[in-house]
Amino acid sequence: MAAPLARLKARTDYVDEVYRVLVDAISEGSLAPGTRLTQEDIAEQLAVSRSPVLQALRMLKKDGLVLDAPGRGLLVAPLDADWIAHLYQIRGSLDSLAARLAAEKRFKLDKxxxxxxxxxxxxxxxxxxxxxxxxxxxxxYVASGNPLIAQTAHNHWVHLRRVMGAVLQGSGQRKSIWDEHAAIAAAIADGNARLAIELSERHTQIASANLVKRISEVLGDESGVAR
Known part of the structure; x- marks a missing residue:
């Protein structure tokens, strides 16, 4: 395993917490694509029994974050550049809809x-x-007033967190991301729905292009980027 995991505090039900720890490790890159995972190693590092680890790994496998490894155990799934582009198409539609609805209410986001x-x-x-x-x-999403937007987006954020983490570890685009966020927030507060949609779409398109490019550059095909 690439990096040690911090032990969990004593409690009765560890499944959700083990799952969150592993998702964070995958997102932050300490568990890189291709890393082999075994119940025994994870249970020992987290100081928990194998049962919650097994259930957490099943959840990760269902999410598509881990795959069966040759022989024994599991491995962290590779990042697929084409799939990332498809994921951002869905996110772009949801973000633009949410921005339009929020702008129609002239919602002022918390500064x-x-x-x-x-x-x-x-x-x-x-x-x-x-x-x-x-x-x-x-x-x-909340400002939009449509709870189905957040509910639908939630299904994809576990994967979005992962690809964002792969880029943010060494990206020079961190400032521009928040400049774009600030512009979107201003358009929503001004009630300019058309501009809010345009900025949201551009933000997603730029993010998608940068993610695919950056992941390919940093990881390379042999390090876990599938095409």
Whole structure:
């Protein structure tokens, strides 16, 4: 395993917590594509029994984050550039719809969302960067007033977190991402639905193109990028 996992505090039900720890490790890159995973290793590092680890790994496999490894155990699934592009097409449609609905209400997003995001982008905590990005877009989903947008988007965020993490680890585009977020928030607050849609679509298109390009450059085909 590429990096040690922190032991969990004692409690009765570990499944969800083990799942979150592994998702974070995959998203942050400490569990890179192709890394072999076994129940025994994970249980030992987290200081839990094998049962919750087994259930968490089943959840990850269902999500498509891990695959059966040759022989024994599982491995972290490779990143697929074409699949990422498809994923961002869905995200773009949802983000644009949410931005339009929020703009029609002239919704003013909490300014701390932008401030926290800019602060996180200047540091080295990839998890904090991802959480800030998710918080910003989630706030727009809520502002839209349509609960189905957040519900639908939630199904894809586990994968979006992963590809975002692969890029944010060494990206020089962190500042521009939050400049784009600030522009979207301003358009929504001004009630300019057309501009909010345009900016949201452009933001998603730029993110998708940069992700595919960056992942290919950083990881390469032999390091877990499928085509």
């Amino acid at each position: 701390t969302l932008i401030a926290n995001g800019r602060r996180a982008s200047k540091g080295d905590d990839v998890k904090a960067m991802i959480e800030s990005d998710v918080a910003f877009h989630s706030a727009i």
